[in-house]
Amino acid sequence: MENQLQQIVQPLLAWYAVQARVLPWRDEPTPYRVWVSEIMLQQTRVEAVKAYFERFTAELPSIQALADAPEEQLLKLWEGLGYYSRVRNLHKAACEVMESYGGILPNTPEELLRLPGIGTYTAGAIASIAYGKPVPAVDGNVLRVIARVTASTANVSETVVKNDIASQLEAIYPAEHAGDFTQSLMELGAIVCLPNSPPKCEVCPLSAICAARAQGIAEELPVKTAKKQRKIEEKTVFLIIHGGKAAIVKRPDKGLLAGLWEFPNTSGALSPQQAEELLKTQGISPLQLKRLPKAKHIFTHIEWHMTGYLVTAAEAAETGDIIWASRAKLMEQYTIPTAFKSYLERFLNL
Numbered sequence: 001m002e003n004q005l006q007q008i009v010q011p012l013l014a015w016y017a018v019q020a021r022v023l024p025w026r027d028e029p030t031p032y033r034v035w036v037s038e039i040m041l042q043q044t045r046v047e048a049v050k051a052y053f054e055r056f057t058a059e060l061p062s063i064q065a066l067a068d069a070p071e072e073q074l075l076k077l078w079e080g081l082g083y084y085s086r087v088r089n090l091h092k093a094a095c096e097v098m099e100s101y102g103g104i105l106p107n108t109p110e111e112l113l114r115l116p117g118i119g120t121y122t123a124g125a126i127a128s129i130a131y132g133k134p135v136p137a138v139d140g141n142v143l144r145v146i147a148r149v150t151a152s153t154a155n156v157s158e159t160v161v162k163n164d165i166a167s168q169l170e171a172i173y174p175a176e177h178a179g180d181f182t183q184s185l186m187e188l189g190a191i192v193c194l195p196n197s198p199p200k201c202e203v204c205p206l207s208a209i210c211a212a213r214a215q216g217i218a219e220e221l222p223v224k225t226a227k228k229q230r231k232i233e234e235k236t237v238f239l240i241i242h243g244g245k246a247a248i249v250k251r252p253d254k255g256l257l258a259g260l261w262e263f264p265n266t267s268g269a270l271s272p273q274q275a276e277e278l279l280k281t282q283g284i285s286p287l288q289l290k291r292l293p294k295a296k297h298i299f300t301h302i303e304w305h306m307t308g309y310l311v312t313a314a315e316a317a318e319t320g321d322i323i324w325a326s327r328a329k330l331m332e333q334y335t336i337p338t339a340f341k342s343y344l345e346r347f348l349n350l
Helices: 002-006 009-019 031-041 046-059 063-068 071-078 085-100 120-130 140-150 159-170 175-191 211-215 272-281 327-332 338-348
Strands: 231-242 245-250 265-267 286-298 302-313 323-325
Touching: 002 140, 009 175, 031 046, 031 085, 031 120, 046 071, 063 085, 071 085, 120 175, 140 159, 140 175, 140 211, 231 272, 231 338, 272 286, 272 302, 286 338, 302 338, 327 338
Parallel strands: 231 302
Antiparallel strands: 231 245, 231 265, 245 323, 286 302
16 A cells, blocks of 8 residues: 555645645644644534634634633634534643643644644644644545545544554655645545545546546445434423513533523423423513424534524513523623524524
């Protein structure tokens, strides 16, 4: 495999020099900017990340600024990106970098791996892109490219296979162009050697040496373990309004969407009568209760199917959990997860 992979280096570098997308984190690939971008890009589309990255780095332009930022500001900057543990780990790592590394992000994979939220892939990406070290960064895009180029039927979900691919790549890394080579592999997988659709072999710089293309099996690769079916959870969500404000509550500090704000909700798909009875037990007397369109949100392992009600409350219930928030406060201060986006938009447009 090593000899075959050696052939991909120059074609990929030449292709990347011409075809690389213009992305905000590539303009100035400092260690901090590379780090933030790679964390944002985990399980998130490039197009969705661009605006978040620019806003985040404008407000928090350095590791020092990130370390000093309060959690509410961090969560608000991250609002809508999901997987909020990522930004919490960014903050923890920034504090550790300030304390243990004098505010300078480490440049070796071994040291980077000691920081919260940085795994093998991210450590490789930072080391190669920001510091020019010949260290592979093997993500799903890279696994797919290598599996197809070599026509490998090994299961890329297995750690031993990922480690073997990383080892093979490390042996061919161009020391003078480590960052570009890392990004060229990612880029090829992102825009040419596509997942879940036919690869664009006609424009691929590696088509002449791709074993899967020669064998006509490119779309069958890579082999990976099938994902488990998501668990369906029924929920009833209440958009409760009084005096131009909406009721929100804070989620528990641990678990899914930990520490974020949400509209009051309960398990199950309640009928209007059941919904009204539940609200009364919470000290809320509905003047009006109107059913809202159903909504759905997909997490990695769970899928929420939501029944919603717009509730006009007779008075603002004073409970220990509920906070009554204006539109301005919801936009500026409180972080509402994307799962409740349709309800937030409904309130903002009332």
